[in-house]
Amino acid sequence: xxxxxxxxxxxxxxxxxxxxxxxxxxxxxxxxxxxxxxxxxxxxxxxxxxxxxxxxxxxxxxxxxxxxxxxxxxxxxxxxxxxxxxxxxxxxxxxxxxxxxxxxxxxxxxxxxxxxxxxxxxxxxxxxxxxxxxxxxxxxxxxxxxxxxxxxxxxxxxxxxxxxxxxxxxxxxxxxxxxxxxxxxxxxxxxxxxxxxxxxxxxxxxxxxxxxxxxxxxxxxxxxxxxxxxxxxxxxxxxxxxxxxxxxxxxxxxxxxxxxxxxxxxxxxxxxxxxxxxxxxxxxxxxxxxxxxxxxxxxxxxxxxxxxxxxxxxxxxxxxxxxxxxxxxxxxxxxxxxxxxxxxxxxxxxxxxxxxxxxxxxxxxxxxxxxxxxxxxxxxxxxxxxxxxxxxxxxxxxxxxxxxxxxxxxxxxxxxxxxxxxxxxxxxxxxxxxxxxxxxxxxxxxxxxxxxxxxxxxxxxxxxxxxxxxxxxxxxxxxxxxxxxxxxxxxxxxxxxxxxxxxxxxxxxxxxxxxxxxxxxxxxxxxxxxxxxxxxxxxxxxxxxxxxxxxxxxxxxxxxxxxxxxxxxxxxxxxxxxxxxxxxxxxxxxxxxxxxxxxxxxxxxxxxxxxxxxxxxxx
Amino acid sequence: xxxxxxxxxxxxxxxxxxxxxxxxxxxxxxxxxxxxxxxxxxxxxxxxxxxxxxxxxxxxxxxxxxxxxxxxxxxxxxxxxxxxxxxxxxxxxxxxxxxxxxxxxxxxxxxxxxxxxxxxxxxxxxxxxxxxxxxxxxxxxxxxxxxxxxxxxxxxxxxxxxxxxxxxxxxxxxxxxxxxxxxxxxxxxxxxxxxxxxxxxxxxxxxxxxxxxxxxxxxxxxxxxxxxxxxxxxxxxxxxxxxxxxxxxxxxxxxxxxxxxxxxxxxxxxxxxxxxxxxxxxxxxxxxxxxxxxxxxxxxxxxxx
Numbered sequence: 001x002x003x004x005x006x007x008x009x010x011x012x013x014x015x016x017x018x019x020x021x022x023x024x025x026x027x028x029x030x031x032x033x034x035x036x037x038x039x040x041x042x043x044x045x046x047x048x049x050x051x052x053x054x055x056x057x058x059x060x061x062x063x064x065x066x067x068x069x070x071x072x073x074x075x076x077x078x079x080x081x082x083x084x085x086x087x088x089x090x091x092x093x094x095x096x097x098x099x100x101x102x103x104x105x106x107x108x109x110x111x112x113x114x115x116x117x118x119x120x121x122x123x124x125x126x127x128x129x130x131x132x133x134x135x136x137x138x139x140x141x142x143x144x145x146x147x148x149x150x151x152x153x154x155x156x157x158x159x160x161x162x163x164x165x166x167x168x169x170x171x172x173x174x175x176x177x178x179x180x181x182x183x184x185x186x187x188x189x190x191x192x193x194x195x196x197x198x199x200x201x202x203x204x205x206x207x208x209x210x211x212x213x214x215x216x217x218x219x220x221x222x223x224x225x226x227x228x229x230x231x232x233x234x235x236x237x238x239x240x241x242x243x244x245x246x247x248x249x250x251x252x253x254x255x256x257x258x259x260x261x262x263x264x265x266x267x268x269x270x271x272x273x274x275x276x277x278x279x280x281x282x283x284x285x286x287x288x289x290x291x292x293x294x295x296x297x298x299x300x301x302x303x304x305x306x307x308x309x310x311x312x313x314x315x316x317x318x319x320x321x322x323x324x325x326x327x328x329x330x331x332x333x334x335x336x337x338x339x340x341x342x343x344x345x346x347x348x349x350x351x352x353x354x355x356x357x358x359x360x361x362x363x364x365x366x367x368x369x370x371x372x373x374x375x376x377x378x379x380x381x382x383x384x385x386x387x388x389x390x391x392x393x394x395x396x397x398x399x400x401x402x403x404x405x406x407x408x409x410x411x412x413x414x415x416x417x418x419x420x421x422x423x424x425x426x427x428x429x430x431x432x433x434x435x436x437x438x439x440x441x442x443x444x445x446x447x448x449x450x451x452x453x454x455x456x457x458x459x460x461x462x463x464x465x466x467x468x469x470x471x472x473x474x475x476x477x478x479x480x481x482x483x484x485x486x487x488x489x490x491x492x493x494x495x496x497x498x499x500x501x502x503x504x505x506x507x508x509x510x511x512x513x514x515x516x517x518x519x520x521x522x523x524x525x526x527x528x529x530x531x532x533x534x535x536x537x538x539x540x541x542x543x544x545x546x547x548x549x550x551x552x553x554x555x556x557x558x559x560x561x562x563x564x565x566x567x568x569x570x571x572x573x574x575x576x577x578x579x580x581x582x583x584x585x586x587x588x589x590x591x592x593x594x595x596x597x598x599x600x601x602x603x604x605x606x607x608x609x610x611x612x613x614x615x616x617x618x619x
Numbered sequence: 620x621x622x623x624x625x626x627x628x629x630x631x632x633x634x635x636x637x638x639x640x641x642x643x644x645x646x647x648x649x650x651x652x653x654x655x656x657x658x659x660x661x662x663x664x665x666x667x668x669x670x671x672x673x674x675x676x677x678x679x680x681x682x683x684x685x686x687x688x689x690x691x692x693x694x695x696x697x698x699x700x701x702x703x704x705x706x707x708x709x710x711x712x713x714x715x716x717x718x719x720x721x722x723x724x725x726x727x728x729x730x731x732x733x734x735x736x737x738x739x740x741x742x743x744x745x746x747x748x749x750x751x752x753x754x755x756x757x758x759x760x761x762x763x764x765x766x767x768x769x770x771x772x773x774x775x776x777x778x779x780x781x782x783x784x785x786x787x788x789x790x791x792x793x794x795x796x797x798x799x800x801x802x803x804x805x806x807x808x809x810x811x812x813x814x815x816x817x818x819x820x821x822x823x824x825x826x827x828x829x830x831x832x833x834x835x836x837x838x839x840x841x842x843x844x845x846x847x848x849x850x851x852x853x854x855x856x857x858x859x860x861x862x863x864x865x866x867x868x869x870x871x872x873x874x875x876x877x878x879x880x881x882x883x884x885x886x887x888x889x890x891x892x893x894x895x896x897x898x899x900x901x902x903x904x905x906x907x908x909x910x911x912x913x914x915x916x917x918x919x920x921x922x923x924x
Contacts, residue, residue, distance in 0.1 A: 127875070135744065437741035441716070446668070446735045453873035460871055461864030468860060505804055508868055508876050512811065512883070515864035516818075519857040523822065526853040552825045559766060559821060560814035563759045567810045570755040572748070575807045582811065 002539045003606035005599055013599050016591075017486060023493035026114055026121040031106040032067070032078040033085045035092060038101050039073055046073045050096065057095040063088045067107070078107050103246055104265045122496045123248075124264075125503035126440070127574055128454070130447035131264035132272055135438035136237075138257045143229050143432030144174055144222060146319060151197075152176060153315055157352065158196070164189045167210055174217060176200075179210035186211040226257065229432040232321060234259060240276055254572075259434070265444075273436070281433055282320035282425060285312045286353065287361040287397065303366055303393035310397055312363050317353045320367075321432075322346025326425035328418040336418035337411040340425060347406030354404040364396040364410075366424055367433075395424055454507035461511045462488070469518060473525050475614035479600045480521035483592040487517050490588045491581065500584075503577030513585030519556070520593035524549040525615055538613045542605065546598055553594065557586050628847045629840045632900035639785060639897060646792020655795050658802025659706065659738055661752075663745035664691075666738045667705045667719055672731040674700040683726040684719070698874040702735070715739075752806040756787065759813050767817075771824055772911050778901040779820045782893040786816045790885050799878055808882035815861070815883075816890030819854060820898045826850050827902070831912045839907055843899050858891045 037054060039046065051068070054077060058065050065088075067078040079088055085104055093102040106129075110120055126133050152169050155178065159166055166189070167179040180186040183206075190202055190213065199221035205212045230253055237259060241249045250262040266272050288297035288311040296315075302308045322342045331337045342350060354362070367390060398410050413421065465484065469477035491510065495502065528545030536544065561583055568579035605613065659666045677694050680703060684692045689707050697704040705719065716737040724732050740748075760780055767776035787809055794801050826846040834842060865887065868880035 135741075137741075137743075436739070437744050439737070439739040441734075441737045443733070443735045445733070450873060450875065453871055457864075457868045457872040461867035464863040464867060465860045468863065472856065504873075504875055505807060505879065508804075508872065508879060511864045511868050511872075512861070515861035516815065516857070518860050519818065519853075522853050522856045522860075526850075526856075529852075530849070552822055555770060555825060556818040556821045559763055559817045562762055562766065563810050563814035563817070566755055566759045566762065567807060570751045570758075571807065572803075575803050578804075578807050578811075582814075 002543055003602045005602050005606075010599055010603075013596060016490075017596075020486070020490040020493040022114065022117065023119045023497050024489050026108070026110040026119050027492055027496060029109040029111070029121070031108050031121070033082045034076050034078045034105045034107040035085065035088050036103045036105040037075045037077070037092065037096070038103070046070055046075050050100070051075060053095055054092050057091045058088060061087060061091050063091070069107075076105065076107055106265070118497075120496060120499075122492065123499060123501045124447075124451075125501045125506065125574060125577055126262055126264060126442050126447075127504045128447050128451050128502060129264045130442050130444035131262065132266045133438070133440040134261040134263075134273075134276065134436055135254070136259045136261065136276075136434045137437045138226075138229055138233055138259065139433045139435065140226055140229065140257050144217070144225060145171075146432075147225060148174060148176060148217070149316065150319075153349075159189065162189075162192055164192065172214070174222075176215040177205075177212055178215065179212050181210065183211040186213055189213065229321075230257065230259070233432060233434060237261060237276065258437070273439075281367040282323060283365040283367060283392075284317040284319075284350070285315065285363050285365055286317065286357055287311065287363055288313050289360070300363075300365060300392055300394050302397075303395050310363060310394055312365065312394075317349050317362070318342060318346035320425075322349075323425055326422045328415075328422040331409070331411055335411060336413050336415040337409045338413065338418050338422045338425065339407070339409045341407050344406070350404045350406075350408070354400050354402075358400055358402060361397050361399050363394050364421075364425070365392050366395045367392050396421055450504050454504055457511050458488075458507060458514070461514050465514055465518060469521075472616055473521075474616045475604070476521075476525050476528075476601070477616070479597050479604075480518055480525075480593070482600060483521065483597045484514065484517060486596055487585070487589050487592040488514070490592065491585050494584050494588065495581070500580050501577055502581075503574040505574045506577030506581045509578040509581030510585060513582065513589060516560075517585065517589035517593060520549070520553045520589060521597060523553055524594075524597070528613070528615060532613065532615075538605065538610050541613070542601060546594070550594065553590070557590055561586050624848050624851055626848060626851075627844055628895060629844050629900065629903065632896060632903065635892075635896035636900065639893075642789050642792070643785065646788050646795070649792050649795040653795050653798065655791070655801045656798045657749075658800045658805075659740050659745075660803040661745050661749045661801070663740045663742035664706060664708045665715065667716055668697060668735040668737070669703045669705065669720065669723060670733045670735050671701045671703065671727070675703070675727050675730060677703070679726065680705070680723060683722055687722045689719070748803065752803070755806075756809060756813075759810055760784070763813065763817055767821070767824075771828060772907075774902060774905045774907050774911060775824050775828075775898075777905065778898040779817060779824070781901055782820055782890075782898040783813050783816055785893050785897050786812055786886060786889045789889050790882055793885055794878075794882070799881065802878065804876055804879035805882045808879045808886065811883060812886030812890060815886060816893060819857075819890055819894035822853065823847060823850050823894050823899060827899070827907075828912050831907075831909050839903060839909075843903060843907075847895055847899060854891055854895070858887055861887050 037046070037050070051070070054075065055065075055068075058077065063084045064080040065077045066080065067076075069076040077088075079085060089102050089104055093100075096102065108115075108121060114120075148171055152171060155169055155176065159178075164185055165181050166185075167181065170177045170179075178189070180189060186204065190204070193200060193202060193213075193215065197215075199218055200215040201218055203214045203216070205214055234251060234253060238249075238251050241251055241261065241263065246263045246266055248264055250260065252260050254260045261276060263272060292311075292313070297311050297313055299309050299311045302310070322345060323340060326338055326340045328336060328338050396410055398412065410421065462484070466481045469480050469484075471477070473480065488510065491513065494500075524545050527549045528541045531541035531544045532538065564579050564583040564586065568576055568583065571579050677696065681692060681694045684694070684705065684707075691708040693706045695704050696702060716734050720732055720734050724730075760783055763783065764776045764780045767779045790809060790812065791801075793799075794805065823846060826849050827843055830842050830846050830849075831839075834845070837845070862884065865880050865884045868876060869884065872880060
C-alpha cells in the first residue's frame with residue numbers, strides 16, 4: 001500500500017530514538033565540583049588514615065562535601081559549592097604535604113544505570129572547560145646531531161679495537177668523515193662498517209693525503225630515531241603531567257615532531273610549564289686531567305655555586321636519555337645519596353670509560369634550552385626573532401670509586417641536594433630537547449561564558465527555524481520540526497557515545513546543522529507541492545515527492561560531507577570540533593529528515609483516502 | 620506564491636556577470652593592496668584577554684604597555700567595554716601573562732583585573748596553519764570538481780567550481796576590505812561555505828539535468844530559467860533558515876565565533892546568488908545542450924540478414 005511503513009521499520013525507528021535519548025541523557029546532569037587526591041608516588045595505597053585527614057581538613061574549614069569515592073589509589077570528594085573548590089584544594093594539599101597530589105576535578109553525576117549502559121556526557125574542549133593547551137616541538141635536528149656525536153665516540157673505540165688506523169673523525173652536519181692512513185685500511189674499515197653499522201651509507205673520497213670515508217646515516221634510521229625520541233618524550237611528559245595531578249590530561253603526538261599537551265582545569269600555567277618544560281637534558285662527562293689539551297676540554301660553571309667552575313672533557317659518556325631512573329635515598333650510614341640506573345647502552349659506555357678512570361672525577365652536566373627573543377632589522381622594520389639558547393651547568397662532580405655499570409650512586413650530598421639532584425636527573429630523561437611553540441589558556445569563567453553563549457545560540461537559532469517551518473509548511477512543517485529536534489538529540493547521543501570533544505566552533509557546527517538540516521525537508525516538501533500542482537493525488541504526491549527529492553538530497557549532502565572530512569583532516573583543535581559536529585549532523589539529518597519524517601507523515605496520512613495535505617502554499 | 624514564479628533570470632546574466640566581475644576585481648585589489656588582517660593563529664605572537672571591573676581607556680592601556688617596553692602592541696575592546704584584548708609580537712615567556720597583568724594593574728590601581736585567557740602561537744606554527752588552510756581550500760575545490768564531473772558532467776563541474784572560487788574570493792575580499800580579523804574559525808567557515816554553496820549549485824544542477832531530459836522542447840536558456848524558477852522556493856527557504864541560525868550565532872554566540880558567523884552569512888548570500896547566476900550562466904556560456912546530458916543510448920544495430 002502507498003505510504004505505509006511496515007511495522008518492523010516503525011519499531012526500528014522508535015528503537016533508534018529511544019537509544020538516542022538514553023545516550024544523550026547524561027549531558028543533562030551537570031557535574032559536581034570535586035577534589036581528587038592521589039599519592040605522589042605510583043603504587044602507593046590510599047589509606048583510611050589519609051581519608052580521615054582529608055575529611056577533617058574539609059570540616060575544619062566548613063566546606064561541605066559528599067559522595068566520597070575511592071577507586072584504586074585515587075580518592076574523590078564531591079563539594080556542594082563550586083566556590084569551595086580552590087580553598088578545599090589548598091587546605092587538603094597543605095595538610096597532606098608533598099606525598100599526595102591534590103587536583104581539581106569535575107565529577108560526573110550520571111546515574112549508575114546509565115553508566116552501566118556505557119553512557120556518559122560529552123567531553124568538553126578546553127575552550128568550554130577552561131584549562132591550558134601546549135604545543136611542544138621536539139628538536140630533532142639537535143637529537144640527530146647528538147646521536148652522530150655518540151657514534152663518533154663509538155667509532156673511536158671500535159676502530160681502535162679492530163686496529164684500523166685512522167687519523168681523525170670529523171662531524172660534518174649529519175655525516176661523519178673518517179680519515180684513514182691509506183686505502184687498504186679504508187677497504188677493511190668499509191667492510192667492518194657495513195657489517196657492524198648497516199645504518200650508515202658509505203662513500204669513499206680521496207682528499208689530500210688521507211683516504212676518507214664519509215658516513216651518512218640512512219633516512220630509515222633517522223625516522224627510527226625520531227619515533228624513538230617522540231615516544232620517549234611522550235612517556236616522560238606523561239609522567240610529568242601526572243606530577244601535576246590533572247584529572248583528565250591529554251598528551252599526544254601531533255604530526256612528525258610535535259606533542260600536544262592539554263590540561264583541563266589547570267590555571268597556573270607558570271607552574272605547569274615549569275614541570276612540563278624543564279626542557280633539560282644531561283651529559284655525563286669526565287673531569288679533564290691537568291694539562292689536557294684545550295681542544296678536548298671545555299669549562300663549565302656549577303649550577304648552584306656561581307663562581308665555581310670545572311674543566312671537563314668534551315667526550316660524552318652518556319646522556320640523559322640513558323637515565324632510566326634516579327631516586328634519592330640513604331646509604332648504610334644514613335647519609336643521603338642518589339641511586340642512578342642507566343639503560344644497557346649507557347651502562348656499557350659507563351663501564352668502558354670508568355674502568356680506566358677510577359679515582360678521577362665524573363661530572364653530571366645539566367643542559368637547558370631557553371627561548372630568547374631578539375630583534376632584527378628587516379627592510380627597516382624591527383622583527384622579533386626567537387632563538388633557542390643552550391645553557392649548560394654542572395650539577396654534580398663526584399669521584400669515581402670503582403668501575404661503574406648500569407646502576408651506581410652518587411654520595412656525599414646534603415639531603416635537600418640529593419632530592420634535587422634526583423629530580424634533575426629524572427627530568428633529564430627526555431630523549432630530545434623540546435620547546436613550546438604554542439600555548440593557550442582559557443580561564444574557567446570564560447569557559448562557562450562560552451558554554452552559555454553556545455547554548456543560547458542553539459536555542460535561539462532553533463526557535464527561529466521552528467517558527468518559520470511551522471508557519472510556512474503547516475503540519476508538514478511541524479513534522480519537520482520534530483525531525484529537527486530528534487536530529488539534535490541523535491547528534492548529541494552519537495557524540496557522547498564515541499567520546500568526541502565538544503568545542504565552541506563545534507557548537508557553531510550544531511547551530512549550522514540546524515539551519516541546513518531542514519534543507520532536506522524543504523526539498524521534499526517543495527517536490528510534494530510541485531507534484532500536487534501537477535495534479536497528482538495527495539498520496540501519490542507524497543510518494544513521488546520523497547522519491548524524487550532523495551537523489552538531490554544525497555548529492556547535496558555528500559559534497560558537504562566531503563568538505564567536512566577535508567576540514568577534519570587538516571584542521572586542528574577547535575576547528576576539528578566544528579568538522580566533527582558538521583559531518584555527524586549531516587549524517588544524522590539524512591536519517592531524521594528522510595526516514596523519520598516519512599514515518600510520521602505515513603502515520604498521519606498513510607493508507608487512507610485524503611483530499612488535501614496541510615503543507616501550505618496551495619490556493 | 621514563490622513556487623510559481625516565472626522570472627527570466629538568464630536575461631539578467633550579463634548584468635550579473637558585470638556585478639560579479641566588479642566584486643571580484645575589488646576583492647582581489649583589496650587583498651593585494653590592503654592584505655588581510657590575519658589573526659594570531661596565522662601570524663604567531665601573543666594575545667591576552669583581560670577583563671576590567673570598570674571600563675578603562677584603550678589609549679591609557681596602550682601607553683602603559685609601550686612604556687613598559689612591549690613591542691608592536693595592539694589593544695582593542697573585545698565584546699564588552701570592560702573586556703580588553705592585547706596583542707603583541709613578543710614571544711611567550713613564563714609569567715608573561717602575570718607581567719602584563721601587573722603592568723596594567725599598577726596603572727589602574729583601583730580597578731579589579733582578571734586574566735581571561737592567554738594565547739601564544741609560534742611564528743613557525745602560524746605559517747604552517749596558513750599553508751594548511753590554503754591547501755585545504757584547494758583540496759576541497761579539487762575533490763568537489765571531480766565529484767561533480769563524475770555525477771553530472773564536466774561543464775557542470777566547471778560551473779560549480781568557478782562559482783565556489785567566486786564565493787571564496789568575495790568573502791576573503793570583504794574581510795580584507797573591512798579589515799575584519801581573519802583567523803582559523805574564518806578559514807573553517809570558508810570551507811563550510813564551499814559545502815553550502817555547492818549544495819545550492821547541485822540542487823539547481825539536478826533540476827537542470829532533469830528538465831533537459833524531460834522537457835523535449837525549449838532551448839537551453841529556457842530550460843535553465845525554468846529550473847531556477849522551480850528551485851527558487853527551496854533556495855530562498857533554505858537560505859532563510861541558514862541565515863536565521865547564523866543570525867542567532869552573530870548576536871548571542873559571542874565574539875570568539877562572531878567572525879565565523881559573519882563569513883558564513885556572507886557565504887550564504889553570495890553562495891545563493893552565485894548558484895543562480897554564476898554557475899548557471901556559465902553553463903549557457905559553455906553552450907550546454909541536451910546532448911551533453913542525455914544518458915548514453917545503445918545504438919541499434921541492424922544485423923538481420
